[in-house]
Amino acid sequence: MPRPVPGSGHDINYTIVSDVKKPSPNDQDPTTPRETSTAPHAGASSAASGTAADTDTAGTAAVPTQPHQSRHIWSVARRCVVSIIVFILLMAGLIGLSRITTIAWTGEPTDQSISTMSNDTSVAYEAGGETLPAKGTYEVETISDYIDLVRPGTGEVQHAHILVRMPAGVSASGSTADAKLADGATAPSSALPAKLPAAVYMHGAGYGTAENSFGDVATDLASAGFVTLTVDKPVWSTNDVTRDYPGSAHAYDQCIKYLRNLSYVDSGKVGIYATSEGAWIAPYVIREDGDIAFQVLLSPLVFNPLNALAFFVSQDFSIVGANPGYKNMVQRVFSADLAFLGLDNVNFQAMLPESYSVPTFVAYGSKDVMTPQVEGAATILSMAHDAGNWDVTIRNYPIGNHVLRIGDEAETGTVLVDHYEDDFVDWAVGQTRGLKQTTPAVAGATIRQAVAVPQNLHPRRAATVYGIAIHVLQILLLLVLLVCVIIAAVKHVIKKHRKEGSALGYSRYFKRLLLLSFICTFGSLLFFFSQLGQVVLRVVKLIWGAAPVAPGAIWWGWYAVQVVCCMVVFVWACVFAAGLEVLDAHGLLRAPWKPRRPAAPEAVGEVPFAATTFGRFTAVVCMLEILLILLVLAFWGLFIYW
Structure with a gap:
């Protein structure tokens, strides 16, 4: 009888029994195995060795036997x-x-807040009964020009476009007495000085230009008797991760010198207006120039890039309700040795002793989810006081986002929050005239912060x-x-x-x-x-x-x-x-x-x-x-x- 084909699916082993008399135990050599011919099933769980059939009948018979477990196949x-x-x-x-x-980072302390002294964000001064210029007092004219921004160290030159705004009539005559009032505006009892204060606007992240950035706030300040300058963002051959912050400070200082060279600008009253990332550059402008009159900081990040960015992501993860596991991922990313990867900017030292050594106006929005507002405000006040400056004004505006605008930041043409334009203009007017502020230093909505700024981030x-x-x-x-x-x-x-x-x-x-x-x-x-x-x-x-x-x-x-x-x-x-x-x-x-x-x-x-x-x-x-x-x-x- 033929043996089963291996792998045919049969699980029965057959032993071929010869027509011989069954030997007795006394006749058989115990060391010699009995001759059998077995057809194992391929893939079965064990192999069976057949036993001789106990029969005395003549011929050959196929006797099915049961397989037994081999030690090589696991149970x-x-x-x-x-x-x-x-x-x-x-x-x-x-x-x-x-x-x-x-x-190890828990984000503690969480839900920090600073109660303001007043909900009213307006800024007022002791003006001795005089009426000060305000936003919209003067008609504004704009001059277009170009300036070569030189990058220190490399010598790269960026031929940048600038827009200079001022009260209409001043540029042509060179005299502030020829400034034209805006339609319907009443001439202030406090006339413009012989030379005007000025301000240079400093970009945040991205690739802003003189035309598409700061148009409204630069016009606001110019309409109150200032000369303002907006410039293409100095980038040269850098990108968002290789930005040259000290080089940018040098470029903005070139713009400040440009304003000082204008005959109708008071060289001792030139300030800066910086937003977001620009607040990392502002301290270097103050240190390099040495004669900055004031600064307006909109949503300043304050802390060094590594800590500020880690905070921004961690806080946003907390606000949206992400699992703590995701927040711990943030700490892993920002504890990487990013300088080893060539990302030196994350360790840029943005907190200089001179950072807040000049009169400072700080503006936050209550819907800004990127800025460490509580710790930022406390740090600004502390560093300003250490530098001998007690002239710091902080305002927090309800429903304002990171750029103090209302609505979706992805959209263009959104308006600034109520009263902000009036407030920062009034503050700048009073500061440049040396007046005493009568309104609270900290006002507006309660300042809040969801998580702490990570401080234990070290390169690993x-x-x-x-x-x-x-x-x-x-x-x-x-x-x-x-x-x-x-x-x-x-x-x-x-x-x-x-x-x-x-x-x-x-x-x-x-x-x-x-x-x-x-x-x-x-x-x-x-x-x-x-x-x-x-x-x-x-x-x-x-x-x-x-x-x-x-x-x-x-x-x-x-x-x-x-x-x-x-x-x-x-x-x-x-x-x-x-x-x-x-x-x-x-x-x-x-x-x-x-x-x-x-x-x-x-x-x-x-x-x-x-x-x-x-x-x-x-x-x-x-x-x-x-x-x-x-x-x-x-x-x-x-x-x-x-």
Whole structure:
């Protein structure tokens, strides 16, 4: 009778029994095995060696026998135990990596506030009964010109456009007595001085020009008897991350000198107007020039770029209700050794002793989610007092955003908040005339701040190199794996057409495990980035002026990703355990000092994992990619569960 075909699905082993008399125990050599011929089932869970049929009948008979368990094929209990042990070891390693890369920061103290002395933001002075010029008093004329801004150190020159605004009639005659009143305006009893005060406007982030920046506020100040200058932002060959702040200060000081050279400008009463990022440059202008009369700071970031940016992102994550796990990611990013990556500007020293040594007007908006207002105001006052300056006025405007405008910052043409234009103009007029201010120094809406400015951010070179390495390798291996999949698909089509074997030569069991583990792991990475994307989208909408909504998915999504990560590690542990079982079946799982065992009968002639070199290479790339994805998730703290 023919033996069953291996892999046919039959689980019965057959023993061929010869027509001989059953030997007695006394006749048989105990060291000689009984001759049998067995047809094992390929892929069965155990091999059976047949026993001689106890029969005296003539001829040959096929007797089915029951298979027994081989020591080379693991039991379910053994698989579970090994999988659990591997799972525990993997989780311990990943949790340890997450802990090592964690930056201890709680954001405390939270919900800080400063109560103002009055809700009225107006600014008034003792004018001795005189009527001072105000916004809209004079008609404004504009002169267009160009100036060559030289970058110190490199000698680069930017041919920048400037717009100079002043009361109409002054430029032509050179006399302030010829200033024309605006239509319907009443001449103030306090006439313009023989020479006018002036101000240079300093850009925030981006690439502002003389035409599209500060048009309204520069006109406001000019209509009250000032000469104002707006200029193309000095950028030269720099970009947003390589901006030359000291060089920019030198360029703005060139503009100040330009104003001082005008016959109708009082050279001792030239000030600056800086917004946002420009407030990092203002201290260097004050130090380099040495004769700045005043400064108006709109939403100053105050602190060094690294701390200010870390605060901005952390506070916005808190306001939108993001899970603390996402906020800890911010600390990881800003604790990187960014100077090692060539980003030196993050460590730019913006807090100079001269920063607030001149009369200062600070304006905040209550909807500004980028500025550390409580700690910023306290720091400004402290540094000003240390420099001997007690002339600091702070105003906080309701519903004003980061640029003190109403509405969506993504839109153009939005208006400034109520009263701001009148307030800063009145303040500048009184300051340049040396009058005594009679209104409170701190007024407007209550100043609030959600989280503290991170102060424990220190460059971590080792963590930076490690983080970059695993992210770069993960992306590169993903690309290599993609190429392998494309090649395998092409080879599969060719071999199918030729009716040849598989392109990769994987055993079905191994192929399923490898595919399952990769899909789960890569899926967890995509799930993580999708959740992070929701947080970023909420923050962008918040910055543009949208009101925060209930956190929802951006809170519990972090925990969902953590659960998925835990499940992925368990799947990977099962795959690893299955690999150990296959190695054991082929006699490859042994201690280094022990000789190799022969393969189990079930493994003879079988391929452990892949039959082709290309298949083995692809499998190794896939498994390394899975490992790197887990390391990436661990780096961002996904394996911190308490």
